Amino acid sequence: MTITIDAPKLIKAAPLLRAQNVSKTYGAVQAVRSVSVEVFPGEVLGIVGESGSGKSTFLRMLNLEETPDSGSYTLDLPEVEGNLFDLDRFARRMLCATRIGIVYQNPHLGLLMKHSSSGNVAERLLVAGERRFAVLREKASDALEASEFPLDRLDAPPAELSGGMQQRVQLAKAIALEPALLLLDEPTTGLDVSVQALVLDTLKRLQQDRKITMVIVSHDLGVIRTLADRVMVMRRGEVVEAGLADQIFQDPQHAYTQQLVHAKL
Numbered sequence: 001m002t003i004t005i006d007a008p009k010l011i012k013a014a015p016l017l018r019a020q021n022v023s024k025t026y027g028a029v030q031a032v033r034s035v036s037v038e039v040f041p042g043e044v045l046g047i048v049g050e051s052g053s054g055k056s057t058f059l060r061m062l063n064l065e066e067t068p069d070s071g072s073y074t075l076d077l078p079e080v081e082g083n084l085f086d087l088d089r090f091a092r093r094m095l096c097a098t099r100i101g102i103v104y105q106n107p108h109l110g111l112l113m114k115h116s117s118s119g120n121v122a123e124r125l126l127v128a129g130e131r132r133f134a135v136l137r138e139k140a141s142d143a144l145e146a147s148e149f150p151l152d153r154l155d156a157p158p159a160e161l162s163g164g165m166q167q168r169v170q171l172a173k174a175i176a177l178e179p180a181l182l183l184l185d186e187p188t189t190g191l192d193v194s195v196q197a198l199v200l201d202t203l204k205r206l207q208q209d210r211k212i213t214m215v216i217v218s219h220d221l222g223v224i225r226t227l228a229d230r231v232m233v234m235r236r237g238e239v240v241e242a243g244l245a246d247q248i249f250q251d252p253q254h255a256y257t258q259q260l261v262h263a264k265l
């Protein structure tokens, strides 16, 4: 079954992101089955579902880390055209370095734990071609400040920081180049509830101030409810329901979504 999310009626712009019939199998496991979705500029799409439903695999494909078995993915950007899954490794790397930011649940995937926090952010700018030391330092510090990272810890390596602060360094790294698309994979999972709330506040504020288009994956409906405009519910690799966040939370149609929503209440 294929469910496509219709654009909210008031959105007139073309979608920034369009994925069509994306599928991925690992051996006998069909991790993602024919998923199609559009995300509009400035929108936040939340992807929810129980563990193993294919959320992270789909996000990794949007970050061009994983190649699907079939399907297409386009971003409405001047520097790229056609199916991004067809890009060679170098073009993928440049596109991800310059236009797509990602925050992983596990900071070890996104950060060099023994380098300074500002060095981690600067490294992303270096990959994108910036070489001027003063600019690197200034942009890294700006991004960390926007992520509400304490500026007296710029030189501290993530290995010596709390989980919440590590996520702020990942976030700074992801937004340093003002990406067209920000991908978030369980960005607050594993943090203390109070720290989680603070990181969510930062994400919400960044989204409001900068209108960054985001796709956020979480098994936590509270996180999705706080941030998402639209929601896609996945189960066993498939999209079972999709729609505006208010509709999904207040009037879920699919039995599985009803179960998720009621379990949370």
Ligand SMILES: Nc1ncnc2c1ncn2[C@@H]1O[C@H](COP(=O)(O)OP(=O)(O)OP(=O)(O)O)[C@@H](O)[C@H]1O
Pocket (backbone or CB within 6 Å): 026, 029, 030, 031, 049, 050, 051, 052, 053, 054, 055, 056, 057, 058, 219
């Ligand atoms: N690299 C991989 N190799 C083999 N199987 C994988 C791989 N990545 C994911 N899978 C399998 O694909 C399915 C979907 O996994 P995925 O991590 O995308 O789900 P998820 O919804 O993000 O779950 P979680 O919240 O637990 O991470 C699972 O059955 C998983 O075991």
